[in-house]
Amino acid sequence: MPQLVFATNNAHKLEEVAAILKQDSNQEPIQLLSLNDINCHDDIEETGTTFNQNASIKSHHIYNKYRVNCFGDDSGLEIDALNGDPGVYSARYAGEHGNHAAHMVKVLKSLEGIDKRKARFRTVISLVWNGEEHFFEGTVEGTIRHELAGTAGFGYDPIFQPDGYDITFAEMTMAQKNAISHRAVAVEKLVEFLKRL
Numbered sequence: 001m002p003q004l005v006f007a008t009n010n011a012h013k014l015e016e017v018a019a020i021l022k023q024d025s026n027q028e029p030i031q032l033l034s035l036n037d038i039n040c041h042d043d044i045e046e047t048g049t050t051f052n053q054n055a056s057i058k059s060h061h062i063y064n065k066y067r068v069n070c071f072g073d074d075s076g077l078e079i080d081a082l083n084g085d086p087g088v089y090s091a092r093y094a095g096e097h098g099n100h101a102a103h104m105v106k107v108l109k110s111l112e113g114i115d116k117r118k119a120r121f122r123t124v125i126s127l128v129w130n131g132e133e134h135f136f137e138g139t140v141e142g143t144i145r146h147e148l149a150g151t152a153g154f155g156y157d158p159i160f161q162p163d164g165y166d167i168t169f170a171e172m173t174m175a176q177k178n179a180i181s182h183r184a185v186a187v188e189k190l191v192e193f194l195k196r197l
Contacts, residue, residue, distance in 0.1 A: 138185025
């Protein structure tokens with residue numbers, strides 16, 4: 001069974017991607033490994049100014065150090081009324097990395113009095129396979145709600161309502177979210193690529 005390292009220790013991301021990989025019964029099973037699984041405890045700094053750069057930093061760091069096929073991703077929320085912010089700074093928008101509650105408060109405050117709340121989640125995956133890099137991208141369009149709704153998911157899910165739905169990502173089951181999410185779209189493209197190898 002081929003092994004593929006996902007350059008993350010984010011349990012939510014791992015769970016989502018593992019679920020998407022399992023859905024494809026025609027695909028040869030791939031053993032998805034985390035950084036913990038390969039005993040990597042490096043703090044990989046995301047110093048890029050684009051999703052592509054940050055994803056590439058992660059995948060190259062792991063490939064160059066461990067010589068294993070791997071992929072890294074970078075994702076974020078882009079809000080049109082905020083000129084694309086928080087964008088690549090989504091995980092540290094309010095200062096503290098990963099403080100999702102503070103980040104959502106900052107977004108909602110920034111959008112006070114603004115009716116046009118169009119936004120999208122974007123994911124870029126950088127796969128380094130046998131030393132060659134390949135990119136896969138996924139987006140999902142939606143709007144920012146005026147208040148939080150739902151307790152599932154993570155990040156900005158409680159304020160993001162995807163187009164065509166009247167509930168937020170945080171009100172969806174993982175299966176519902178994985179059917180349409182930005183990460184799911186990018187991972188599906190990754191899976192299609194792996195099938196052709």
